[in-house]
Amino acid sequence: MAFGINGKTTALAAVCMLAATLSGCGGDKAAEQPAQAMKDEIGTAPIDISIFFTTGKPTNEAFEEIFVLPVKKKYPNITLRMAEGKLDELITANQVPDLVYSHIGYMYALDKLDLPVDLNPYVQKYKVDMNRFDPVAIQAIEKAKAGQLAAFPYILNFGGLYYNKDIFDKFGSAYPRDGMTWDDTIELAKKMSRLDGGVQYKGLIVYSLARFQRVAGNTFYDPKTNKATLESPEWKSFFDIFMRIYTIPGNELPNPNDTLGYNPFLKERNVAMLAQNNIIPNYLFEASQNGFNWDVAQYPSLPSRPNIMTDADVQTISITKTSKHKDAAMQVLLSVTSDEVQMNLAKKYARLSSLKDPKFKAAVGEDSPYLKGKNIAGIFKSGIGQSPFRDEIAGQGSTLIDKAFADAYSGQKDVNTALREANEALNKFIQEQARQ
Incomplete structure (x- = not known):
């Protein structure tokens, strides 16, 4: 049976309707669905997220650039702030931060305090591609708590x-x-x-x-x-x-x-x-x-x-079990480990990304006037x-x-x-x- 132009259009529409029933028709709309699901989960009411730095506390300027603004750009209702004081005192005062920035050598201490939540359910919920990360960073974190993912890797150290x-x-x-x-x-x-x-x-x-x-x-x-x-x-x-x-x-x-x-x-x-x-x-x-x-x-x-x-000397970020805004906190993790933010960390701040793509190593110090002509590439001849x-x-x-x-x-x-x-x-x- 031959189809005219109208017949082809009708057939295509039928196929599209069937595809829409199964998985959504139209590449753009399908790609938008996870992002929309996140926004629905976060809502529009103001959310205050606190992060405590056990190490590597950034300057106010760097915190604003790397942490605050990228999150605010996507979720204007999320306000991210640094928790001040001592971690044990915050815990005693029932002011446990939503996020804890730490390092791989301190993960055992955070576990003893029963702070980190297992991130695996959130990885599945938001369909996070963990293959983006350097395997040595993920393996180091997984050893901190068998069967769980107690943190996201943020950056790696190098020598x-x-x-x-x-x-x-x-x-x-x-x-x-x-x-x-x-x-x-x-x-x-x-x-x-x-x-x-x-x-x-x-x-x-x-x-x-x-x-x-x-x-x-x-x-x-x-x-x-x-x-x-x-x-x-x-x-x-x-x-x-x-x-x-x-x-x-x-x-x-x-x-x-x-x-x-x-x-x-x-x-x-x-x-x-x-x-x-x-x-x-x-x-x-x-x-x-x-x-x-x-x-x-x-x-x-x-x-x-x-x-x-x-x-694998990894700097990490965990979501705490007591956080009332775990989904919003997860968006912070996704933001600071995005290609955009990690590339900025590499280019401007000479940090080694936790992402495995070689482009991040190649970009270390690229935008810094103090590293022009320096043998940065020589560093990464070692693994x-x-x-x-x-x-x-x-x-x-x-x-x-x-x-x-x-x-x-x-x-x-x-x-x-x-x-x-x-x-x-x-x-x-x-x-x-x-x-x-």
């Missing part, structure tokens, strides 16, 4: 080998390059540790032994056996690297408990290289305005873990390894390992004794935790 170009120029030395091992870096540090014009120049500062070992994934204890692992060959190799760095003549540590290196590198400017976390937005933007001539190279590698700069669950045991292990290094470095104990005693102390702590 780099920052260096003072003026010091290298002064001594006619080639700059650090991407792809160096720790052996290479230590040899370069020896060349750059010099006394010149009454100034002692240090070749290298590396932030915290406990932080350094994150390339190995927090090997403080074995969660399967609940036994400390601080006497492992791996820990001894970490001690060896730090001892080699800080026994270089002229590169000694005045205080073995202080390896941050911010002031000597950024203010005194007598340190050639600093292996640190992402210090770009909080420190190097300001230092650049004050004439600091710096650049960055890829974080040095261990032979056993080439091209790994850290584990981020998986992180085991960080809990109070890992926190105690970190404290004990830093003390053990201080004892060994000061000569109070040999390395084996310091590690053995730290291991015994951590095992005792694990046993105490098990009895609680």
Whole structure:
């Protein structure tokens, strides 16, 4: 049977009506349905949403730009504000915030306070594509509470080998390059540790032994056996690297408990290289305005873990169980993890997105005048390894390992004794935790 023009139109209309019955006809309207469902859920009445920052508290300007305005643009009735004070005091006063901004190492504490709600039902309700996120970030969060999603990943930390170009120029030395091992870096540090014009120049500062070992994934204890692992060959190799760095003549540590290196590198400017976390937005933007001539190279590698700069050091945002506006709070999470906001974080604030698309790494610092010509791409020649669950045991292990290094470095104990005693102390702590 042949159809004329009218027949084709009638047939198409019939097909469209059938499609509309099943799933909606018309691409634009179908795409609008989830957004409309969200608006219906939120309503139009004023909603006050509070967020508490346990870490990474932004400036008022950044909070307005990254958090407030993107939400207000879509939901004019939602007012987002920062909760002030101390978290425990807010809980005691029955003023629990709707959202808690934290980090992966504090998730266990939030769980003990019974604060985070499982976000999986909201992910399903709003059909959130979780495949957008970096898998290592999601895996780290899922380990915080088995079977649940206790937070959304916001941003990831990263590490780099920052260096003072003026010091290298002064001594006619080639700059650090991407792809160096720790052996290479230590040899370069020896060349750059010099006394010149009454100034002692240090070749290298590396932030915290406990932080350094994150390339190995927090090997403080074995969660399967609940036994400390601080006497492992791996820990001894970490001690060896730090001892080699800080026994270089002229590169000694005045205080073995202080390896941050911010002031000597950024203010005194007598340190050639600093292996640190992402210090770009909080420190190097300001230092650049004050004439600091710096650049960055890829974080040095261990032979056993080439091209790994850290584990999944994730900054997170949770919705609290007591929030009366969980759907509205969910819209805040969706907003701050949107492509638009995450791209702004990367370009303007030099933050590493929690989203896995490579375009976000490529955009880090793109809009910052202080990063023009800097080797930001070199940072991301290294990747981020998986992180085991960080809990109070890992926190105690970190404290004990830093003390053990201080004892060994000061000569109070040999390395084996310091590690053995730290291991015994951590095992005792694990046993105490098990009895609680």
